[in-house]
Amino acid sequence: xxxxxxxxxxxxxxxxxxxxxxxxxxxxxxxxxxxxxxxxxxxxxxxxxxxxxxxxxxxxxxxxxxxxxxxxxxxxxxxxxxxxxxxxxxxxxxxxxxxxxxxxxxxxxxxxxxxxxxxxxxxxxxxxxxxxxxxxxxxxxxxxxxxxx
Numbered sequence: 771x772x773x774x775x776x777x778x779x780x781x782x783x784x785x786x787x788x789x790x791x792x793x794x795x796x797x798x799x800x801x802x803x804x805x806x807x808x809x810x811x812x813x814x815x816x817x818x819x820x821x822x823x824x825x826x827x828x829x830x831x832x833x834x835x836x837x838x839x840x841x842x843x844x845x846x847x848x849x850x851x852x853x854x855x856x857x858x859x860x861x862x863x864x865x866x867x868x869x870x871x872x873x874x875x876x877x878x879x880x881x882x883x884x885x886x887x888x889x890x891x892x893x894x895x896x897x898x899x900x901x902x903x904x905x906x907x908x909x910x911x912x913x914x915x916x917x918x919x
Contacts, residue, residue: 836872840885848880852897869893 789795801808833919855876862880866873871890878884879894891902901909 789917842885843879843886845882846907847902850900850902851876851894851898852880853908854900858898860898865894865897868897902919 786792794859802912814908855862860868862876866876869890871893875884875890876894879890884890888903895911899911901907901911
């Protein structure tokens with residue numbers, strides 16, 4: 771008990787105002803009366819719905835006429851795939867199994883919805899024996915002759 775000093779007084783400091791209290795009109799007026807330095811800034815478009823403003827960039831985008839979309843397989847290529855598949859007696863599922871792809875991919879290529887992929891096009895070309903790329907679409911694929919040394 772000798773260690774405690776009953777004559778010492780500890781004063782706990784009061785917390786300052788919270789952010790909401792410091793921003794209130796009443797707190798600002800009280801700080802001005804005390805002569806404290808105040809910093810006031812107006813936020814740009816604070817509390818307003820400014821997401822639909824017409825700006826220079828929006829007008830520029832409106833004037834833009836180019837349509838950006840992915841190139842799709844032409845219907846001519848789809849018809850060649852269909853004819854080649856039918857000439858070989860294959861269904862869409864059979865052809866898909868033969869080239870290790872899903873049947874939906876063959877259906878997409880035949881109806882012109884697919885985005886062309888050179889790997890898939892090459893597989894289909896080899897499976898049906900008809901060219902699908904270049905100027906010779908629909909012509910038979912030339913068999914690769916091994917070079918003699």
